[in-house]
Amino acid sequence: MALVIENPILTVEHLHMRFGGLLAVDSLSFDVGRKDITALIGPNGAGKTTVFNCITGFYKPTEGRITTHHEDGKTFLLEQMDDFKIPKIAKVARTFQNIRLFSGMTVLENLMVGQHNPLMVASNFTFGGIFGLSGYKKAEKEAMELAKYWMEQTGLIDRADDAAGDLPYGDQRKLEIARAMCTNPKLLCLDEPAAGLNPRESEDLNKLLLFIRKERETGILLIEHDMNVVMGISDHIVVLDYGKKISDGTPEEIRNDPKVIAAYLGVDDEEVEEVEHEIEEGLSS
Numbered sequence: 175m176a177l178v179i180e181n182p183i184l185t186v187e188h189l190h191m192r193f194g195g196l197l198a199v200d201s202l203s204f205d206v207g208r209k210d211i212t213a214l215i216g217p218n219g220a221g222k223t224t225v226f227n228c229i230t231g232f233y234k235p236t237e238g239r240i241t242t243h244h245e246d247g248k249t250f251l252l253e254q255m256d257d258f259k260i261p262k263i264a265k266v267a268r269t270f271q272n273i274r275l276f277s278g279m280t281v282l283e284n285l286m287v288g289q290h291n292p293l294m295v296a297s298n299f300t301f302g303g304i305f306g307l308s309g310y311k312k313a314e315k316e317a318m319e320l321a322k323y324w325m326e327q328t329g330l331i332d333r334a335d336d337a338a339g340d341l342p343y344g345d346q347r348k349l350e351i352a353r354a355m356c357t358n359p360k361l362l363c364l365d366e367p368a369a370g371l372n373p374r375e376s377e378d379l380n381k382l383l384l385f386i387r388k389e390r391e392t393g394i395l396l397i398e399h400d401m402n403v404v405m406g407i408s409d410h411i412v413v414l415d416y417g418k419k420i421s422d423g424t425p426e427e428i429r430n431d432p433k434v435i436a437a438y439l440g441v442d443d444e445e446v447e448e449v450e451h452e453i454e455e456g457l458s459s
């Protein structure tokens with residue numbers, strides 16, 4: 175079963191990723207809604223990060239098709255694109271499991287570096303910035319305004335001139351999301367954004383992601399182990415185990431799916447029926 179998604183931003187079809195003898199992703203298909211928060215969950219080693227790496231061009235899949243569909247009717251086959259073109263042209267941005275900020279640069283500088291693509295174009299890929307070309311000045315002003323907007327939305331405006339590495343962990347996570355949002359993505363892929371956050375920081379993260387979905391109308395695909403985040407804000411959840419999709423539905427459907435419970439508890443296939451029976455009994459009592 176799969177949740178029916180009208181007009182998706184991303185379609186993954188029969189994705190396979192093999193590393194030598196290991197089939198890390200096994201014929202995976204799912205859709206991501208244009209303005210939805212979709213969570214990709216599963217036990218450790220299920221293949222979640224490998225799927226992200228295929229979507230964002232870090233790996234070339236062994237087989238399968240990954241398509242983004244823009245509102246103007248343009249589609250992009252991500253498995254055929256160079257990785258550096260994926261954020262620029264297909265408008266897919268990502269963050270990583272381990273924070274990858276420029277820790278010695280300020281908050282503002284990190285957000286400006288995130289916008290190097292439009293700035294390079296405005297400088298004609300030369301010294302346009304140094305010579306003060308008017309096109310470059312305009313692009314630079316717009317980049318500053320966008321950076322300011324995201325510093326305000328993430329509560330980092332008072333820390334604009336502080337080194338990114340000096341920020342508390344939760345703020346560094348928010349800065350990474352702000353940097354990704356400065357590329358104006360249509361799809362934002364977040365790899366464990368709540369990892370290492372305390373409950374208040376993860377509550378703040380939930381609010382930020384709900385804001386991005388509502389106000390910016392950006393589809394979000396996230397890998398997350400924190401079930402408070404997953405169940406609290408997701409519209410759609412896809413569950414992987416050993417590289418295969420074992421469930422696909424709403425948070426309510428996933429919460430009660432015996433296959434998902436069994437995968438997380440690590441029980442054998444035969445025991446799934448037992449878990450199913452226990453859930454039914456629990457629901458009827």
Ligand SMILES: Nc1ncnc2c1ncn2[C@@H]1O[C@H](COP(=O)(O)OP(=O)(O)OP(=O)(O)O)[C@@H](O)[C@H]1O
Nearest residue numbers: 193196197198216217218219220221222223224225
């Ligand atoms: N570059 C690689 N070379 C060989 N094997 C890999 C590579 N990347 C991932 N794997 C293997 O593929 C499988 C899936 O790994 P992956 O990191 O995608 O899982 P995950 O669901 O993201 O796990 P976690 O929740 O622990 O981050 C694992 O068995 C892993 O060891």
